[in-house]
Amino acid sequence: MFKLMQYELKGRYKYYIGVLIGILSLFLYINLRLPSITNEGIILFTIVTTYILFIAIAMTSNVIFYSTDLFGNVFGNTGYLLFTLPLKGKKILGSKIILSILEFILFLISFTFLWYLTLLTHNSLQLFMPVISTHKTLLMTVTMLVIVYYSFLIITAYFSMVLAKTIFYVKKYGILFFVFLFGVSYFITNKLYIFLSKLFPYYIDITGTSLTFTKIVEINPTTSISFNITNLNIAVIIFQILIIVTLFFTTSYLIDNKMNL
Amino acid sequence: MDTILKISNLTKNYYNTQALKGIDLEVERGKILGLLGPNGSGKTTLMKIIAGILKPTSGEVLIEDKKPGIYTKQIVSYLPDVNPLYKWMRVKDAVNFFKDFYNDFDEEKAKSNLDFMELKENQKVSSLSKGMLERLLLALFLSRNAKLYVLDEPLGGVDPSARDKIIDTIIKNINEGSSMIISTHIISDIEKVFDEVAFISEGKIILKENAEELRAKKGKSIDEIFREVYANV
Numbered sequence: 001m002f003k004l005m006q007y008e009l010k011g012r013y014k015y016y017i018g019v020l021i022g023i024l025s026l027f028l029y030i031n032l033r034l035p036s037i038t039n040e041g042i043i044l045f046t047i048v049t050t051y052i053l054f055i056a057i058a059m060t061s062n063v064i065f066y067s068t069d070l071f072g073n074v075f076g077n078t079g080y081l082l083f084t085l086p087l088k089g090k091k092i093l094g095s096k097i098i099l100s101i102l103e104f105i106l107f108l109i110s111f112t113f114l115w116y117l118t119l120l121t122h123n124s125l126q127l128f129m130p131v132i133s134t135h136k137t138l139l140m141t142v143t144m145l146v147i148v149y150y151s152f153l154i155i156t157a158y159f160s161m162v163l164a165k166t167i168f169y170v171k172k173y174g175i176l177f178f179v180f181l182f183g184v185s186y187f188i189t190n191k192l193y194i195f196l197s198k199l200f201p202y203y204i205d206i207t208g209t210s211l212t213f214t215k216i217v218e219i220n221p222t223t224s225i226s227f228n229i230t231n232l233n234i235a236v237i238i239f240q241i242l243i244i245v246t247l248f249f250t251t252s253y254l255i256d257n258k259m260n261l
Numbered sequence: 262m263d264t265i266l267k268i269s270n271l272t273k274n275y276y277n278t279q280a281l282k283g284i285d286l287e288v289e290r291g292k293i294l295g296l297l298g299p300n301g302s303g304k305t306t307l308m309k310i311i312a313g314i315l316k317p318t319s320g321e322v323l324i325e326d327k328k329p330g331i332y333t334k335q336i337v338s339y340l341p342d343v344n345p346l347y348k349w350m351r352v353k354d355a356v357n358f359f360k361d362f363y364n365d366f367d368e369e370k371a372k373s374n375l376d377f378m379e380l381k382e383n384q385k386v387s388s389l390s391k392g393m394l395e396r397l398l399l400a401l402f403l404s405r406n407a408k409l410y411v412l413d414e415p416l417g418g419v420d421p422s423a424r425d426k427i428i429d430t431i432i433k434n435i436n437e438g439s440s441m442i443i444s445t446h447i448i449s450d451i452e453k454v455f456d457e458v459a460f461i462s463e464g465k466i467i468l469k470e471n472a473e474e475l476r477a478k479k480g481k482s483i484d485e486i487f488r489e490v491y492a493n494v
Contacts, residue, residue, distance in 0.1 A: 003361045007354075007361075010349065011349045077341070077343040077344055077345050078345055078346070079314070079345075080339075080343065080345035081346060083314050084312055084313065084314060084334055084339050085334065085362050086332075086362070086363070087331070087362070088331060169275050256330075257316070259316075260314070260315045260316055261309065261314040261315060
């Protein structure tokens with residue numbers, strides 16, 4: 001599996017360079033603007049807003065990039081190389097998913113590191129260290145939830161792609177069915193999250209104190225990027241993890257036993 | 262002589278179209294079978310099923326008594342009729358890829374095949390001409406010491422001068438004990454390598470015989486017999 005990851009990685013370096021150039025350009029812009037901003041509230045707002053934007057863009061571009069990559073494998077010619085390897089579907093799928101998650105984490109780390117450098121060079125780091133240490137648990141939990149949510153998006157895209165190829169031989173219908181299936185899977189799981197959160201109203205408290213910061217952006221019912229999150233629905237979290245595991249094994253099964261190239 | 266591949270009553274439907282209609286076929290160990298038929302006759306479908314990347318609708322395919330799966334992928338070297346290599350690859354990446362995933366890949370054989378094919382390690386796959394690409398693919402897939410080689414149209418789109426080189430490589434790489442299925446509709450150049458031929462038409466095997474015996478019986482080359490058979494189909 002790790003050998004396959006090496007080859008997947010080799011084929012992606014241009015994408016990494018592109019994303020890293022994007023992140024650096026953003027920070028160049030932030031650093032040009034920041035000297036004129038002295039209000040720490042505005043700096044905090046800038047940090048949170050850029051994080052939300054970055055996560056949304058990184059998630060979307062990664063899902064599109066990885067879907068396109070898998071599309072090349074199942075609807076294009078490279079599948080003749082990949083799926084004739086003496087490897088189980090779960091290893092092929094696992095290598096792609098692990099790599100995509102590691103890549104997403106790498107982007108998050110790069111982004112965080114550049115914010116750290118920015119604050120350090122503007123002598124603003126000490127202002128935010130107390131905030132970070134007070135809300136360590138909250139920040140860790142939100143990061144974990146973002147990664148779980150990202151994993152859900154990637155595996156849903158992969159499942160939809162493989163099922164589309166299993167049902168349709170014709171590329172054009174396969175693509176349409178993939179888009180349809182991805183939308184439907186996303187919609188249904190979100191409805192189920194809402195249903196489950198009402199059915200099992202049990203929550204974990206993840207914060208001690210909360211910040212008086214009111215920027216709330218709903219990403220999905222389990223994750224609202226907000227510093228006001230105080231509790232998480234247990235059933236929804238368990239269900240989301242179960243969905244990821246189920247889709248992973250179902251997709252692997254389809255690759256091994258049902259998919260037609 | 263024992264059989265490496267046994268296909269019984271194999272069918273494959275694409276929605277309402279029946280691509281394979283009850284194929285029965287056996288390939289003996291150490292033999293080279295020419296799978297001959299016009300475009301759309303079911304050759305590629307049959308080969309994909311043998312390679313384990315297309316699922317049959319009904320019937321059975323057994324390779325060394327095993328259904329297509331992980332084990333058979335270890336012993337079957339399938340050359341598709343398209344370029345399966347990643348665009349970012351150089352020749353050396355493709356060689357390393359095969360070396361990393363196939364235990365039966367013979368690196369020395371690969372080097373010798375690449376030299377014979379006049380391919381350089383640093384050449385980018387995406388910059389190769391159709392003929393050069395076909396040579397590279399053949400060099401890679403034949404550098405495996407596989408038990409069964411499945412070559413789908415290895416001469417397709419290749420100019421006559423390159424064909425000889427490809428056929429020479431096939432002959433050079435045939436191992437005693439390994440079997441080979443070669444599908445083609447360009448027969449005259451390659452028929453000398455066939456031990457047996459199977460003619461496929463509209464998803465059915467319409468003729469299967471020992472190549473030498475068939476030539477003797479009809480007093481014609483396989484290419485001439487092919488033209489005769491398909492003129493009446």
